[in-house]
Amino acid sequence: MPPAPSSPESPTSRATASGPDALGRFGAFGGRFVPETLMDALNQLSAAYDEAMADPEFVRELEYYWRDYVGRPSPLYKAERLSKYAGGADIYLKREDLNHTGAHKINNAIGQVMIARRMGKTRVIAETGAGQHGVATATACALFGISCTVYMGEEDIRRQKLNVFNMRTMGATVVPVGSGSKTLRDATNEAFRDWMGSSKETHYTIGSVVGPHPFPMIVRDFQSVIGREARAQVLEKVGRLPDAVVACVGGGSNAAGIFYPFVGDASVELVGAEAGGRGGKAGDHASSLTQGKPGVLHGSFSYVLQDEDGQTQDVHSISAGLDYPGVGPEHAYWKDSGRVRYESVTDAEALDAYGVAARNEGILPALESSHAIAQAFKEAKRLGPGKVLIACLSGRGDKDAFEVARLRGEPIH
């Protein structure tokens, strides 16, 4: 029997009035831009989610799995040698890489699969880029005995093959997606297409704070455990709030999760690091917030990289999890309201940070998280000594060993 909750605030606490409203809007952003076929499924999900989060039993069980299965709370670790390397503020790492399955994605996957089970769904589908959300969903489905299908672009299957192998080992069906750019965006299209015909028995466990309402809210709420813990931990260790919090932004779930509980703390600078890829030319990066414009993609109104006709543009990032032309609508809201600053980090800077973290701290970060670390170095230096910065180490780099080796010209076979 799951014991009583250990954390001071429950996952139901929604810290600010930023939304979403009844239509799923964060300011002008969000909403539901999906076919009528999915509207009833979304309405049912909204109702089931509200009902579950109001049920103390559900919350208790979720916290039980987060603690005894995932290993929460994840440590807040003072990275002395990285701080020294950066030459400024003290850098603390929120160690989501130490979670079971190696990334923050499991926080959300367990929550959503529990909702699916509660709704009586017998099948779960997911999209995945880096494969971390796919692995997390396959894991949660194995845990609860639910059938699992994961859509993944062929290019991502190539560069994240360890995760593909692990998903299949846990009994998930991994469906390769060969359309378009063969990456996360195309995998998301296929997952939606599946759900169009399967929503009666199937829950779509979306992996980031993207998609139509209520997904951006649900994923943010489940991932907010990162920020709630980090806030309590920094108060305990340092005795005050941090000066800055930095996270990488693909769809934006680890960032939303760590930012959200700090949104009301005006003294805390929030910084999101997007994929700057090879440079600023269209097609060479995935910087939706810093280079995109408001538009519609995958059921939501947010910042998107698209052409003059509204066609989604091809994007690039060394990191499969950031290789996405859209971003969650709450980030769009935070950007426009000035609450969060978004910066672009290149492939080269991220690879460099990956190596620095490995050599100086004995930590192999995921390539996604390496973007946050690269940005953290810049922010720490700017803030200067005596300041405190938290970077979200959203995942570990095991999955990236093959791709990094290949890029270095030393392929592992």
Add this chain to the structure above:
Amino acid sequence: MNRIDALFARLKSEGRRALMPFLTAGDPDLATTAALIPELVRRGADLLEIGVPYSDPVADGPVIAASYHRALTQGIRVAHIFQTLRTLRAEGDAAVRETPLISMVSFSIVNKMGVDRYLNDAATAGLDGLIVPDLPVEESAKLQEKATLRDLKLIQLITPTTPRARAVEIARLTTGFIYYVSVAGITGERKALPEDLKANVAWLRTQTDLPICIGFGISSPDQVQELAEVADGLIVGSALVRRLADAANRPKGDVVKEVGDFIGELSGALAPKG
């Protein structure tokens, strides 16, 4: 009078059902689209749905998604599509000029161009309405109002997953006709359509005076004939678009004739009811 209203009024008096083919603009190229439209009208099409290619069509199955992809690979722009339609309206024969045309277009495109500009350009091009398959009624009030100002119909979809109370509300918010989606799922040919399809459409008929047209999955003369019992119009998409799949490598005349023959066959199945 809007051509859509005129069409359904005329068909009603004649006791006929509308045959409504869907084709992707610009697949394999706009010259072929411009040749196909008059041919389909000549072979019995009563209304044409013009698919505006979109990069991420989540409601579409592989056939239409691939067709959109082919068109976009050609560099098709929305402005080119409108130009082609404008020319057809100006230079086509009387039947072509009077056939209602509606665009099937993602809200991503409408939003990016700007609602006012999209609607103005659509109206100038001679379109009579639009279907925005990723814009549910909750999000479409503004578009509906602006479309109505230009005498453009905004056709809403009702699907097998739509609860009945919601279906009634959607019917109330629709102009032109109701698009009843035959299956819960994406576009694509289906051998068998749901057993309760006719009953569901018959129920919807009791809730609205608007014409009800059925689409998704319809591909054969038999299906057209059977559904004509309950629907005012039948929409045929993937079964037509499939015939464009390798059109780029074939003589254009052959492609146009083959697609025309197919529509002729479906039209033959839609004999006037007694």
